[in-house]
Amino acid sequence: MYASLFAFFQEAVDRLEGVSSGDWTGPGKSARPRKLDPRPEDEPIRLWAHANGYLVNDRGRIPAAIREAYKASQG
Template structure:
């Protein structure tokens, strides 16, 4: 009848199922850490708010917003 494989195939050097790291969340950056504001972005955010732009307290600043800030200097 054919080859039967176990439900969980373990890969060398891993203790979990195939495709999953045994380190869990330790093998990728913490989402909150990646979204922390960079200090060099704060002047851009302050300028954007003062000039009517909607901008989050943290996360990515869109390129066109950065360009508008640079053009204003």
Template sequence: MAQKVVTVYTDDLTGTESDEVSTHRFSLNGVQYEIDLTPESYDKLDEALRPFIEKGRKTGRVKGTGSTRRAPADGPSAEEVRAWARKNGYEVNDRGRVPREIHTAFEAAH
């Protein structure tokens, strides 16, 4: 017996079936939402939110929606830790996250 699975993509706003439906995420008042929309429905969402987006302040990305840079924490900068690590025989990359073991060694030395 053969089995055929058919996936039907539906616009959550209009109920319209379409191959052009894609998922969009947004957040309001700390609640994250996800909605599947055709390009036409997405344009309506964008048009409705655009005035608020243009006047609002960016605070970073919602967790799980991509990378974001964190505000600097109190303590040494990554550059300071890298310089200390090199002077003390550790191998450390010029970019990216400084390994926890190097941070721990830096903190123990200071």
């Protein structure tokens, strides 16, 4: 599933970013509504990541490291 142990840990870190221990409203209830629509700027980043050997899911959050690499490649 993962190309390396580093890729596994990187995804774990990215999933844990933004996890908060405050403002819990109870079972099944989030403190704020989730944004379900993908951002339109995500698709070019995903295409670039796939073409350049990065592991990125077709849906969901794009890791910060991949966003930074994409921005750096754009000049």
